Amino acid sequence: MxxxxxxxxxxxxxxxxxxxxxxxxxxxxxxxxxxxxxxxxxxxxxxxNAVAAALRSRTTHTIGMVVPRISNPFFATMVEAIEQQLQEGQRSLLLGTSHYDPDVELRQIQALLDRRVDALITIPCHRERSASATQLASTRVPTVQLDLRLEGNVSGWVGVDNDAGIVQVIEHVLAGGARSLAFVGASPSDSSSQERLDSYRRAATRLDGPHGPVLLGDFTIEWGQEAATRLLDGDDLPDAIVCGNDTIALGVLRALTRRGVRVPDDVQVTGFDDIAYAELAEPPLTTIRQPQRHMAAEVVRMLTDQLSGATESTRRVAVVPELIVRASTASE
Structure with a gap:
């Protein structure tokens, strides 16, 4: 002993x-x-005895986090950025995955609360059905939503300005000579997929040519391949394909390459997120970079302020993303 x-x-x-x-x-x-x-x-x-110390001080120096899918490269690097920020403050991260299931999300949040985390970071997997889980968290500990969010003042939020990002890519491909567009995104079950779809529809109205088609599935390479195949089998291939995220865009690029379509000579392709694989694509993918380190710092700062009682629990921070131009789009 x-x-x-x-x-x-x-x-x-x-x-x-x-x-x-x-x-x-x-x-x-x-x-x-x-x-x-x-x-x-x-x-x-x-x-x-860390457990006994936590009971005495009523703090465990741990932060819980629930993400929709750790296999998504964007979420994986976001978790890493959060963990690095927490380590600087001598805190540890406990992670759960919802697998895009609001019921699983609720159980994961409850499990983290049972482990007496000091605060929670949630990436709500559904813009409506995640409300009960996030509300539960916010009534127990300081809670901040990251990237995805719910309607209403449920808790604080840090994310990217999706509208600004979509406007940047559309202005870029138009400057590169595009006169017809297509959008390949995810069904709008979460806030990002909905906002990027809405932003595309608003921004595409400046086109003289057709605004569509709009193809919606999920944020996967497989869906990107399927959507691109549908476009290739259609009557006319658009001048540019605007994708809802990078994994969709990678699938689009793969399908176009297999059919001998030249990118960007025959069609321009853009993504969103700037995951590590975007620069390694063939051709390298033009995309919107989400500043993950900056977002992680804002989330941890917001939680730290809430833990000290120094800020409101429903503050929202929208970070402006950056257009990263690579070889999948035409030079302006």
Whole structure:
């Protein structure tokens, strides 16, 4: 059995309270007593009981996070960015995945709350059905929605300005000579898919030519391939295909390449997110970069402020994304 705080106190010749204050870094311990306690802890190989400490301080120094799908490269790198930010503040991350199922999402949030996380970061998998899970979280601990969001002031939110991103890519392909467009996105079950679809429809009205077609599926390479095949089998291939995210765009590029279509000479292709694979595509993909490090810093800052009571729990921050021009679009 390992050494206890009582053993450390006895070896150092101080009270248990003094040993506890010394090891937790609290003030009020004389320097000579502090040194004796540290020496005793080293000699006894004392390991503090993190659970007991958490119960005493009512903090676990852990943040919970629930994402829709960790296999999505955007979410994977977002988790990494959040974890790096938390480590700088001496906090740990506990992760759950909803698999785009609001019922699973609710169970994952409840499990994290049962583990007494200090706060929660949620990426709501459904713009309506995720409300109960997010509301549960926000009534128990400081909660911030990241990337995806719910309607109403359920909790704070940090994400990208989807409208600004879609406008940038449409203006870019029009400047590159496009006169007809198609949009390949995801069915609008979450806020990003809905906002990018709405933004495309508004921005495409500046075209003299046709605004469509609009093809909706999910955020996967397989759907991108299927959608591109439908466009190839149609009457006319558009001058540019605007995709709802990079994984869809990668599938579109694959299908076009297999059919001998030249990108960007025959058709321009754009993505959204700037995942790592976008630059490695053939040709490299023009896309909208979401500044993940900046977003992660904003989320952690918002949670830290909420934990200290220094800010409102429903503040919203929309970050302007950046157009990254690569070889899948024509030069302006």
């Amino acid at each position: 390992g050494a206890t705080i009582h053993d450390v106190a006895a070896r150092a010749g101080v009270s248990v309270a003094t040993a506890s204050r010394s090891l937790s870094g609290k003030r009020g311990v004389r320097p000579e007593n502090h040194e004796r306690v540290l020496a005793a802890a080293r000699e006894l190989n004392y390991e503090p």
